[in-house]
Every structure is written in structure tokens, then in C-alpha cells.
Amino acid sequence: MSVDLAQLVTSIAQRARAASLILATASTAQKNAALLKLAEVIPAAEPALMAANAKDLAAAKENRLTGAQIDRLTLNKKRLELLAESVRQVAALPDPVGEVLEETTRPNGLRIRKLRVPIGVIGIIYEARPNVTIDCAILCLKSGNASILRGGKEIYHTNTAFAELLARALTHAGLPADAVQLIPTTDRAALNTLLKLDTLVHCIIPRGGESLIRFVAENSTIPVIKHYQGVCFVYLDAAADAAIAEAVTLNAKTSRVSVCNAAEQLLVHQAVAKTLLPQVARALRAKNVELRCDAAAAAILEGEKIPHTSATEADYKAEFLDYIMAVRVVDSVDTAIATINRDGSAHSDAIITKDETVARRFFAGVDSATVFWNASTRFNDGFEFGFGAEIGISTDRLHARGPMGLRELCSYKYVIEGNGQVRV
Amino acid sequence: MSVDLAQLVTSIAQRARAASLILATASTAQKNAALLKLAEVIPAAEPALMAANAKDLAAAKENRLTGAQIDRLTLNKKRLELLAESVRQVAALPDPVGEVLEETTRPNGLRIRKLRVPIGVIGIIYEARPNVTIDCAILCLKSGNASILRGGKEIYHTNTAFAELLARALTHAGLPADAVQLIPTTDRAALNTLLKLDTLVHCIIPRGGESLIRFVAENSTIPVIKHYQGVCFVYLDAAADAAIAEAVTLNAKTSRVSVCNAAEQLLVHQAVAKTLLPQVARALRAKNVELRCDAAAAAILEGEKIPHTSATEADYKAEFLDYIMAVRVVDSVDTAIATINRDGSAHSDAIITKDETVARRFFAGVDSATVFWNASTRFNDGFEFGFGAEIGISTDRLHARGPMGLRELCSYKYVIEGNGQVRV
Numbered sequence: 140m141s142v143d144l145a146q147l148v149t150s151i152a153q154r155a156r157a158a159s160l161i162l163a164t165a166s167t168a169q170k171n172a173a174l175l176k177l178a179e180v181i182p183a184a185e186p187a188l189m190a191a192n193a194k195d196l197a198a199a200k201e202n203r204l205t206g207a208q209i210d211r212l213t214l215n216k217k218r219l220e221l222l223a224e225s226v227r228q229v230a231a232l233p234d235p236v237g238e239v240l241e242e243t244t245r246p247n248g249l250r251i252r253k254l255r256v257p258i259g260v261i262g263i264i265y266e267a268r269p270n271v272t273i274d275c276a277i278l279c280l281k282s283g284n285a286s287i288l289r290g291g292k293e294i295y296h297t298n299t300a301f302a303e304l305l306a307r308a309l310t311h312a313g314l315p316a317d318a319v320q321l322i323p324t325t326d327r328a329a330l331n332t333l334l335k336l337d338t339l340v341h342c343i344i345p346r347g348g349e350s351l352i353r354f355v356a357e358n359s360t361i362p363v364i365k366h367y368q369g370v371c372f373v374y375l376d377a378a379a380d381a382a383i384a385e386a387v388t389l390n391a392k393t394s395r396v397s398v399c400n401a402a403e404q405l406l407v408h409q410a411v412a413k414t415l416l417p418q419v420a421r422a423l424r425a426k427n428v429e430l431r432c433d434a435a436a437a438a439i440l441e442g443e444k445i446p447h448t449s450a451t452e453a454d455y456k457a458e459f460l461d462y463i464m465a466v467r468v469v470d471s472v473d474t475a476i477a478t479i480n481r482d483g484s485a486h487s488d489a490i491i492t493k494d495e496t497v498a499r500r501f502f503a504g505v506d507s508a509t510v511f512w513n514a515s516t517r518f519n520d521g522f523e524f525g526f527g528a529e530i531g532i533s534t535d536r537l538h539a540r541g542p543m544g545l546r547e548l549c550s551y552k553y554v555i556e557g558n559g560q561v562r563v
Numbered sequence: 564m565s566v567d568l569a570q571l572v573t574s575i576a577q578r579a580r581a582a583s584l585i586l587a588t589a590s591t592a593q594k595n596a597a598l599l600k601l602a603e604v605i606p607a608a609e610p611a612l613m614a615a616n617a618k619d620l621a622a623a624k625e626n627r628l629t630g631a632q633i634d635r636l637t638l639n640k641k642r643l644e645l646l647a648e649s650v651r652q653v654a655a656l657p658d659p660v661g662e663v664l665e666e667t668t669r670p671n672g673l674r675i676r677k678l679r680v681p682i683g684v685i686g687i688i689y690e691a692r693p694n695v696t697i698d699c700a701i702l703c704l705k706s707g708n709a710s711i712l713r714g715g716k717e718i719y720h721t722n723t724a725f726a727e728l729l730a731r732a733l734t735h736a737g738l739p740a741d742a743v744q745l746i747p748t749t750d751r752a753a754l755n756t757l758l759k760l761d762t763l764v765h766c767i768i769p770r771g772g773e774s775l776i777r778f779v780a781e782n783s784t785i786p787v788i789k790h791y792q793g794v795c796f797v798y799l800d801a802a803a804d805a806a807i808a809e810a811v812t813l814n815a816k817t818s819r820v821s822v823c824n825a826a827e828q829l830l831v832h833q834a835v836a837k838t839l840l841p842q843v844a845r846a847l848r849a850k851n852v853e854l855r856c857d858a859a860a861a862a863i864l865e866g867e868k869i870p871h872t873s874a875t876e877a878d879y880k881a882e883f884l885d886y887i888m889a890v891r892v893v894d895s896v897d898t899a900i901a902t903i904n905r906d907g908s909a910h911s912d913a914i915i916t917k918d919e920t921v922a923r924r925f926f927a928g929v930d931s932a933t934v935f936w937n938a939s940t941r942f943n944d945g946f947e948f949g950f951g952a953e954i955g956i957s958t959d960r961l962h963a964r965g966p967m968g969l970r971e972l973c974s975y976k977y978v979i980e981g982n983g984q985v986r987v
Binding site for chain 2: 506508537550
């Protein structure tokens with residue numbers, strides 16, 4: 140790599156670190172002023188944003204991206220308005236910084252308070268969705284963190300135009316423009332440099348496909364918060380309510396198949412498989428869900444003449460992100476729990492049952508970020524939790540697990556008041 | 564590396580993972596039964612432990628370790644009794660698992676609870692202190708985590724003897740012996756294998772010198788909680804109380820020079836430097852502290868005929884862990900804050916002042932894990948915080964910052980109760 144590129148990235152990180160110290164003590168009013176200015180300039184800058192976006196779209200067509208991929212890259216008036224609205228919503232959220240998390244006075248008179256503070260400098264590594272640039276920048280800003288954004292090359296010109304607006308909004312509010320910076324190159328070497336700057340950058344959040352996340356996790360010496368896949372289960376217990384079983388399974392599988400909290404795996408207790416599975420399977424088939432079954436489930440569906448296929452071993456651990464569901468019959472809630480812990484991704488798993496004892500056993504035994512009783516896995520989401528916004532759904536167990544909102548973008552510090560205490 | 568060694572380590576991690584699922588739902592009584600049995604068997608096993616320790620001590624002498632190093636390795640009756648007492652103390656602490664951290668009911672009727680749960684499997688990588696084996700094992704056990712221990716080769720036989728006692732205590736309580744496992748080799752290749760098992764092990768905590776921690780952080784794909792050095796500051800403000808300034812500086816520097824929360828750096832406001840610095844310096848000199856001064860501090864001490872030396876640039880960022888302190892004169896609290904944020908390690912920093920406004924500015928501006936007002940940096944410690952125990956003092960900003968007790972060895976999960984809710 141050229142020395143210049145390493146110097147450039149290091150300089151960005153140094154300026155981000157300096158800006159983070161100012162941002163950490165900025166008032167809520169000042170941070171909100173920057174956000175509201177941004178919400179104002181995004182629609183106003185429509186011509187410049189569209190011109191930049193047009194360059195990315197032209198390159199995308201030249202590189203023969205698919206229609207769906209090009210659609211994701213595309214800005215239009217409506218999308219800009221939605222983006223501005225999301226910025227206003229984040230401005231309206233409570234400021235997480237400064238909250239007293241705990242307070243105690245020790246026998247020696249020391250008063251210990253644990254305060255929520257920003258993490259510091261957060262690096263966001265993402266792919267080709269332009270809204271991620273704004274989403275991540277505003278969540279980091281509101282939580283008092285400086286951010287370094289490194290988006291995909293497919294959206295480089297659009298991101299550069301957004302970065303200019305962010306700098307303008309920060310400056311307007313009297314905050315350092317360096318509080319949000321874009322890596323001005325998509326050279327992979329720049330990313331490699333960034334991932335080693337562990338004295339300047341405190342956290343890396345990769346947003347995107349598994350190979351991107353894995354690359355970041357394997358190459359970063361900075362702590363990474365990962366957002367891996369969701370291999371989510373719905374377990375229909377012996378004491379399941381049939382109507383809830385059908386409604387929740389259908390919603391968990393088909394309300395949006397491409398997201399991490401969509402269900403991929405169905406387990407049915409053998410005591411009710413003969414009656415309940417056909418009902419649920421018919422509902423899934425009506426939405427064109429392919430059912431990949433184990434022998435027991437296949438025999439039941441065969442008898443009912445419900446179309447299905449045979450599952451492979453790989454299907455039982457698959458994140459299909461499609462109208463496909465693997466189906467197995469299990470002999471007990473304990474087998475269901477063991478199956479989920481073995482084959483799932485500890486993301487979002489649900490039990491349908493009327494039996495509270497069984498539900499409590501499932502809650503305790505399933506080692507996942509979020510466990511549901513009689514509700515859809517699709518509710519594992521920062522907005523649905525009432526966080527007001529989310530930067531993703533963490534699959535890690537340290538720091539943040541499940542939906543990450545503004546509070547999860549914070550660390551804490553202890554401040555201790557004494558009157559001359561010394562340790563004996 | 565031999566395939567056998569990689570298989571061995573992988574098998575240990577697989578068994579730890581299986582044990583962690585059982586331990587996560589074990590009752591407090593069961594975990595405490597294992598701990599109390601351990602406290603009973605440690606003194607009872609004195610002959611076996613001393614025989615194992617003798618092997619390590621013989622090797623240590625052969626390898627010409629220093630007297631201090633050999634002392635750290637050495638077990639004796641008193642040390643075993645202290646160790647058993649620390650196990651009883653952890654048994655007496657409240658169980659952090661299962662605590663409801665938050666509870667909310669959403670407008671759609673979903674009841675969301677955030678519960679404290681164990682992290683899962685924790686790997687502890689450490690060096691040559693035999694008590695670390697027991698300390699880490701019992702803290703992980705009480706917090707419901709399975710642990711994989713990898714200690715230094717200097718203490719291998721002693722650790723193996725401790726591991727047998729741990730297995731016996733776990734089995735006695737009906738818990739899986741695999742809940743605490745020792746890597747039965749100090750081959751570096753085994754460590755390298757362990758650090759990549761990110762689907763089985765959820766957290767790595769290295770305890771030891773900076774080079775060990777750096778090696779682990781750079782080679783692990785598992786999240787690491789680091790416990791780096793403490794370059795801790797005491798700042799004597801223009802409004803400092805002279806008696807408190809002297810007492811706190813002396814305590815922070817000299818009560819135990821070899822620990823991470825000992826002060827290494829002294830800053831004095833120029834308005835009081837001429838009067839206060841000689842008083843504090845004389846107290847430090849009476850304890851044989853070498854004072855490495857900037858030009859302004861040197862001029863003042865020179866005038867008072869107080870022995871001192873000239874500081875180098877490296878001294879201003881040094882963790883001496885010795886009877887040495889770097890001394891600088893600063894022109895304001897803001898310069899003190901900027902100096903600490905630039906040259907310190909964000910560990911434990913103190914201001915001495917009677918001026919509350921200045922103290923609040925220092926609290927907000929100093930970006931460290933723990934910030935003190937009129938108290939010694941030496942109080943940054945899990946026992947002093949009332950945690951009852953600590954596994955270390957985290958210098959990271961994610962998950963745990965500052966002292967790590969039982970709660971910081973936990974993650975959380977969401978359990979959500981509904982009555983058939985689906986997402987629209």
C-alpha cells in the first residue's frame with residue numbers, strides 16, 4: 140500500500156479522535172441543531188444528490204448490476220424525504236449521554252456514580268445502501284460518537300455528496316466537521332489500515348453480508364460488534380393454540396423473507412404434528428413457501444397431499460432469506476431447545492404454547508438474544524422494542540446483544556467524589 | 564501443528580459449550596455447593612498441591628527465575644487458606660444471573676423483559692500466578708459461565724492439581740466437570756487454535772503483561788476484553804487543598820507501586836506550583852520517589868533544593884510501576900484534561916480541588932474509565948467498588964469498562980411474552 144493512503148486514513152482517525160472528545164461534551168441542543176439542519180439540507184440538496192447518484196447508477200449499469208441491486212442504490216425525491224424524516228425522528232429521541240446508571244456511597248464516604256458516555260470513535264463498514272451513510276452518521280452523532288464511514292464503491296459518489304451535507308450541518312451547529320468522516324477511497328488497503336488503528340478507533344460495526352463481517356472480524360484489532368445471520372426457529376409445542384401457531388408461523392416466515400429476524404426453521408411437537416402441521420403447512424403453501432421436511436413431517440404432509448420436498452442436513456442450519464422453510468417433528472420441548480441451540484444462530488426463536496411451564500423452560504433453555512412466547516420472531520427489532528431507531532441487531536454476546544439503539548452505542552465511566560480518601 | 568493438538572483443543576471447547584448450557588440454568592444453590600466444596604478440598608488437598616507445586620518450583624530454579632518470580636509461584640499453607648477463604652467469599656456474593664434489568668410492555672401488548680444471563684464460554688489466558696486459576700474459575704462458575712483456562716508453563720503442574728479439585732467440586736454439586744477445563748499443554752499452537760474457535764467460545768480475557776494481551780488481541784477472532792496498563796494522573800488544581808493534595812498524591816503513587824491504578828504522572832497548576840509542589844515533592848522524596856520533572860517543575864524544586872531529574876518525552880507517557888513519578892506544571896484545568904487525554908491510558912485519573920465547577924469540568928472532560936475528585940486513584944478496584952470480587956480492570960470501552968465483577972461477566976437476553984402478536 141502507498142504510504143500516502145496509510146497516512147490519509149491515520150489522519151482521518153486522528154481527527155475523528157479529536158472531534159470525539161468535543162462531541163462527548165456537546166449539549167443535546169447542539170447535537171439536535173446539527174441533526175435538524177441535516178434534515179433541512181437533505182431535501183434542499185436534491186439536485187446535487189441526484190447528480191452524484193446518477194454517476195453511481197451509470198457505473199452500476201455499466202457493471203451490469205441486477206435490477207434489484209440498482210434499485211437499492213437509487214435515490215429519488217420520496218426516498219430523500221423519508222431520509223430527512225428519519226433524521227428528525229432521531230433528533231426527537233432522548234439523549235442517552237450523561238444518564239446516571241448507578242449511584243452508590245461506600246462506607247468510606249466515596250460517592251461512586253456510573254454515567255453513560257459515548258464510546259468514542261466508531262468505524263462503520265458497509266456496502267451499497269446510501270441510507271446507511273445517513274442512518275449510521277446520525278445515530279453516532281446523537282450518541283456523542285465520532286464516526287468514520289467506509290461504504291461500498293458502488294455508492295461512492297452518493298456517499299461523498301451526503302458527507303458534504305453532514306459536514307455542513309455539523310459546522311452550522313458549531314460542532315467539528317471531523318465528527319463524521321467518509322474514507323475517501325474504496326481501496327481495500329485503506330480498510331486494512333483503519334482496522335488496525337486501535338489506539339484511535341474504539342469500535343467497528345460492519346453492516347452487510349457475512350463475508351464482509353467475517354473479513355472485518357478477522358482483520359480488526361479494534362473490538363467489532365457483529366451482526367451475523369439469523370437462523371430463526373418457530374417451535375409449535377404440544378399445547379400450542381392452533382390459530383396462534385398458524386398466524387405466527389406465517390408472519391415469522393413470510394412478512395418479509397429477506398431479513399435476519401424472519402423464521403427459517405419450523406419444529407413441531409409429535410403429539411400435535413398430525414393435526415397442526417397440515418393446517419400451518421397449508422397456510423405457508425398458500426404463500427408459496429417451499430417446505431423442506433424431515434421424514435416424519437414428510438409422511439404427514441404426504442398423507443394430506445400437501446406439496447413438500449425432502450430436507451438435506453444443510454437445510455436444517457440454513458438462513459434461506461427466501462420462501463423456503465425447513466420442517467422437523469420433535470419429541471419434546473427439550474429436544475426443541477437442544478435443536479435450536481445446536482442448529483440455530485442464537486438470534487430470534489419462538490415457542491407457541493398455552494403451557495406456561497413449558498414456555499418458561501423454553502425461555503431459560505434457548506440460548507438466544509431474543510426468545511418469544513406466542514409472538515412472531517419479526518418483532519426482534521429496535522423500532523418494535525421502542526428504541527426509536529437501531530443500527531442493527533447484534534449477534535454478539537458482549538456489550539450489545541439483539542437490537543442496538545442509541546444506548547447500545549454508548550459506554551460508561553465512573554466518576555467518584557471524595558474528600559481526601561486514601562487507600563490503606 | 565499436530566492435528567491431535569487442534570482436535571484436543573476443539574474437543575475441550577465443544578465440551579465447554581455443552582457444559583455452559585447446563586451451567587446457565589443451574590441454580591444458585593448448586594453453584595454455591597460446588598464453590599463451598601472447593602473451599603473445603605483446597606486445604607484438604609495440601610499434600611497433593613504442594614507436591615505439584617514443588618515440581619514447578621524445581622523447574623523454576625533450574626530455569627533461574629528471580630526470587631520474586633519464584634515467590635509468586637510458591638504455594639504454602641497460609642496461601643491455600645487465603646485461597647479457600649476467597650472461594651467462600653464468592654459463594655456468599657449474590658448470583659448475578661436472572662436479574663431483570665428492564666421490563667416494558669409495548670402498545671401492542673408484548674411484554675419485553677431484559678434478563679441478565681451468562682456470556683457462555685470464557686477463555687482465560689494468563690501467566691504464572693497459581694491463584695489466578697482458582698480466582699477466574701470461581702468467578703466464571705458463579706456467573707454461570709463455563710471457563711477454559713490456559714495458564715503459563717511455569718505453573719503447569721500446580722494448575723493441573725487445581726483443575727482436579729475443581730472437577731471434583733463440580734461433580735460433587737451435580738454440575739458438569741467440563742464447566743472448568745484447563746488446556747493440558749502450554750504449547751503456543753494450542754492457544755492459537757483456541758483463539759479461532761469463535762463459534763464455541765464467546766469471550767477471551769487475557770490476564771498478564773502487555774505483550775501477552777497484544778498477542779491475544781491480534782490473533783483472536785473471539786471478542787477480547789483487554790486489561791492494559793494504567794498511566795494514571797493526579798492533577799493538583801489551583802484550588803487544591805494542600806493537605807489532601809499531599810495525602811492523595813502520596814497514596815496514589817506509593818501505597819503499591821506495581822499495580823495498574825497507581826499514579827505515574829503528576830500535573831500541578833502553575834498558580835500553586837511554587838507553594839504546593841515543594842510540599843508534595845518532599846513527601847514523595849521521603850518515600851524515595853524519583854521525580855522526573857519538566858523545566859518549570861525542575862526550576863521550583865531546584866530553588867527548594869529538592870532532588871529531582873529531568874524528564875524525557877517517554878517519561879510523560881510511562882507506566883513506571885516503580886518509585887518514579889513524572890512531574891509537569893500546567894497553565895489550566897483544560898491543559899490538564901488535554902494532557903491526560905493525550906498522554907494517559909484512560910484508566911484512573913484524579914483531580915484535587917476545592918472548586919466544584921473545576922471538578923465537574925474535569926469529570927466531563929477526562930475520557931477515562933474512572934475519574935476521581937479528591938480521592939486516590941488506588942480506589943479503582945472491584946473490591947473498593949463493592950463488587951465483592953474482580954477479574955480485572957478493563958481498559959476497553961465495550962461491554963465492561965473499569966473494574967469487572969460478576970455482573971460484568973454476564974450478557975443479557977430478551978424474553979418476550981405475547982398472545983399471538985404478528986408484525987404488520
